[in-house]
Amino acid sequence: MSVQFAIxxxxxxxxxxPTLVSLAGIALGVAFFLAVSSLMRGSERDFIxxxxxxxPHLTVYDEYRNPQPQPATLRWPDGAVELRxxxxxxxxxxxxxxxxKLAFIESLPGLRAxxxxxxxxxxTFAGRSEGVxxxxxxxxxxxxxxxxxxxxxxxxxxALAVNPNGLIIGxxxxxxxxxxxxxxxxxxxxxxxxxxxxxxxxFRTGNANYDxxxxxxxxxxxxxxxxxxxxxxxxxxxxxxxxxxxxxxxLIEARIGYKAVSWQEASEDLMSVLLVRNLIxxxxxxxxxxxxxxxxxxxxxTIVMEKVHDIAILKSMGFHARDIRRIFLAEGVLxxxxxxxxxxxxxxxxMALLAQVEIKPPGATELIHLPIYWGYDQxxxxxxxxxxxxxxxxxxPARKAARVQPVxxxxxxx
Amino acid sequence: xxxxxxxxxxxxxxxxxxxxxxxxDVTLEIGSGEFVAIMGPSGSGKSSLLYLLGLLDTPTxxxxxxxxxxxxxxxxxxxxxxxxxxxxxxxxFHFLLAEFTVLDNVLLPMRRLSARPEDEARQRAADxxxxxxxxxxxxxxxxxxxxxxxxxxxxxxxxxxxPLVVLADEPTGNLDSRAAANVxxxxxxxxxxxxKTVVAVTHDPTFASVADRxxxxxxxxxxxxxxx
Numbered sequence: 001m002s003v004q005f006a007i008x009x010x011x012x013x014x015x016x017x018p019t020l021v022s023l024a025g026i027a028l029g030v031a032f033f034l035a036v037s038s039l040m041r042g043s044e045r046d047f048i049x050x051x052x053x054x055x056p057h058l059t060v061y062d063e064y065r066n067p068q069p070q071p072a073t074l075r076w077p078d079g080a081v082e083l084r085x086x087x088x089x090x091x092x093x094x095x096x097x098x099x100x101k102l103a104f105i106e107s108l109p110g111l112r113a114x115x116x117x118x119x120x121x122x123x124t125f126a127g128r129s130e131g132v133x134x135x136x137x138x139x140x141x142x143x144x145x146x147x148x149x150x151x152x153x154x155x156x157x158x159a160l161a162v163n164p165n166g167l168i169i170g171x172x173x174x175x176x177x178x179x180x181x182x183x184x185x186x187x188x189x190x191x192x193x194x195x196x197x198x199x200x201x202x203f204r205t206g207n208a209n210y211d212x213x214x215x216x217x218x219x220x221x222x223x224x225x226x227x228x229x230x231x232x233x234x235x236x237x238x239x240x241x242x243x244x245x246x247x248x249x250x251l252i253e254a255r256i257g258y259k260a261v262s263w264q265e266a267s268e269d270l271m272s273v274l275l276v277r278n279l280i281x282x283x284x285x286x287x288x289x290x291x292x293x294x295x296x297x298x299x300x301x302t303i304v305m306e307k308v309h310d311i312a313i314l315k316s317m318g319f320h321a322r323d324i325r326r327i328f329l330a331e332g333v334l335x336x337x338x339x340x341x342x343x344x345x346x347x348x349x350x351m352a353l354l355a356q357v358e359i360k361p362p363g364a365t366e367l368i369h370l371p372i373y374w375g376y377d378q379x380x381x382x383x384x385x386x387x388x389x390x391x392x393x394x395x396x397p398a399r400k401a402a403r404v405q406p407v408x409x410x411x412x413x414x
Numbered sequence: 415x416x417x418x419x420x421x422x423x424x425x426x427x428x429x430x431x432x433x434x435x436x437x438x439d440v441t442l443e444i445g446s447g448e449f450v451a452i453m454g455p456s457g458s459g460k461s462s463l464l465y466l467l468g469l470l471d472t473p474t475x476x477x478x479x480x481x482x483x484x485x486x487x488x489x490x491x492x493x494x495x496x497x498x499x500x501x502x503x504x505x506x507f508h509f510l511l512a513e514f515t516v517l518d519n520v521l522l523p524m525r526r527l528s529a530r531p532e533d534e535a536r537q538r539a540a541d542x543x544x545x546x547x548x549x550x551x552x553x554x555x556x557x558x559x560x561x562x563x564x565x566x567x568x569x570x571x572x573x574x575x576x577p578l579v580v581l582a583d584e585p586t587g588n589l590d591s592r593a594a595a596n597v598x599x600x601x602x603x604x605x606x607x608x609x610k611t612v613v614a615v616t617h618d619p620t621f622a623s624v625a626d627r628x629x630x631x632x633x634x635x636x637x638x639x640x641x642x
Contacts, residue, residue: 003525006518007511014513313509316470317523317571318498320491407471410461410505410583 008330025292030343035350042371060235094231112144115232136222145238155201167197170211192227293389300397312409325402332394340386417443425475436462451625459634502572506584508564510556517552542570562593582614
């Protein structure tokens with residue numbers, strides 16, 4: 001232990017009350033920082049979980065982010081001739097080479113992917129017609145990327161897997177048609193052949209629009225109905241860690257060329273609202289630590305004033321100005337470290353306490369627990385803020401102490 | 415005589431609206447092993463001269479030579495390093511660190527210099543205290559001891575790094591006559607037994623009488639005619 005550090009420790013230990021008050025300030029600051037941060041971040045995660053669970057984490061579309069250049073433009077990039085109304089080659093729309101592309105996506109860790117062909121069809125049943133969205137799916141893969149299986153009120157995705165002419169509809173549509181399980185519904189698309197499909201499952205998500213207009217059938221069947229053989233136009237991805245979606249989106253888009261939209265991109269407006277909310281929250285809780293830093297400043301300034309003779313004798317003895325500065329900076333660091341360690345313990349206690357709290361929101365039927373975020377980044381943030389405030393508070397007293405001129409003090413005594 | 419500490423036309427003026435001259439044109443040579451008493455009336459500038467000789471203050475004119483080296487070009491760090499290794503100070507007030515034990519107070523300069531391993535430094539500190547009759551007090555706090563004992567601890571601290579010169583500013587000014595006699599004897603023994611050079615500011619005539627040489631200071635100048 002260096003002599004400077006020994007002096008620093010002695011200064012703090014010999015002034016128990018101011019030291020404890022400074023420590024309490026930092027400890028309470030860190031504890032509140034953690035409690036508020038864990039609650040806010042927890043509720044944010046809770047909100048996002050609801051947001052992302054009901055939609056894919058990442059969707060790859062059969063579109064390009066920027067339109068493909070025309071062949072004439074590629075051939076004569078500086079040409080003055082403009083060709084209008086150039087018709088692209090007649091081509092069945094969809095993701096080209098989807099099997100290899102899907103294989104590539106599935107080779108990435110921590111995600112599940114499912115191919116989908118989405119199209120519009122008209123369903124006719126008992127004299128009524130409804131235009132709906134029909135998604136052609138592979139049931140085994142769909143289970144990995146969607147919560148639809150949990151939302152089935154009758155039948156299941158497995159029933160679709162074994163019945164090539166099966167159809168799954170939402171509860172809203174079933175009510176409109178007055179159709180129940182086993183009903184045979186006529187399906188027509190603008191391109192392909194009409195076909196009669198049998199209802200093998202009914203789901204209810206709670207989102208009325210979705211329950212009214214979304215239907216599922218087997219991928220092969222939908223490819224036939226829409227006359228797009230061996231085509232898919234979407235990949236739907238689900239991640240173990242939803243926050244990995246944004247990075248994966250740019251990787252996938254760079255690799256396969258098609259537009260890949262993560263849930264973060266799709267709900268950018270909400271994400272920026274959450275970011276602003278976090279900024280406000282962290283400014284407020286950091287302000288607590290800044291206030292606590294004034295306690296440290298006060299304590300250290302008092303020590304410098306009380307110990308001016310000690311400083312004078314140390315300097316006359318041959319201690320450098322920087323030795324003196326280090327003593328007081330070390331006191332700031334010590335108060336910051338010990339205070340924030342105490343605060344960490346206190347904060348964890350508060351968080352555990354908050355996690356026990358049960359509330360019943362108005363209109364809800366179940367008790368819910370407060371959502372608490374336990375991520376380590378907020379501890380680092382709290383420690384960082386606490387240490388910066390503590391050292392910042394020590395800078396001025398340390399500089400003042402380092403500038404003490406022993407002769408000035410000695411003359412004053414004589 | 416080979417001077418260990420010398421002042422050459424030394425002057426110190428405190429700047430301000432009305433500049434105050436503390437020391438002017440002092441030329442002085444102090445030999446190794448000499449015991450010099452600087453004397454003079456209150457406010458004559460004798461303490462200021464001691465601070466200049468001890469490299470605590472920087473002169474506005476002239477220079478201080480230590481061991482034949484001109485110190486006028488030294489930066490603040492080099493001055494501090496020189497004070498640490500070569501000079502020892504004893505003041506009128508003991509200036510011991512109240513929260514540290516007697517032993518730790520004596521250890522402070524050695525720990526800062528860190529020329530000796532810790533156990534050797536502790537041994538040396540204990541020996542110094544023993545030498546001044548404080549061997550059994552080493553784990554007490556300064557406030558538990560008498561004024562004379564504290565001043566002896568301050569002397570032990572000044573000697574910790576085995577300095578060339580011990581500078582004392584009214585070392586007996588705050589002591590009763592018995593304690594003063596004891597401190598006087600110790601400083602005297604330093605020159606006789608250990609070959610240290612001692613420069614002491616005092617207005618105690620008894621103290622001055624045991625010195626090898628007396629230098630009178632009046633109005634910041636050396637006054638050869640000054641008598642107690």
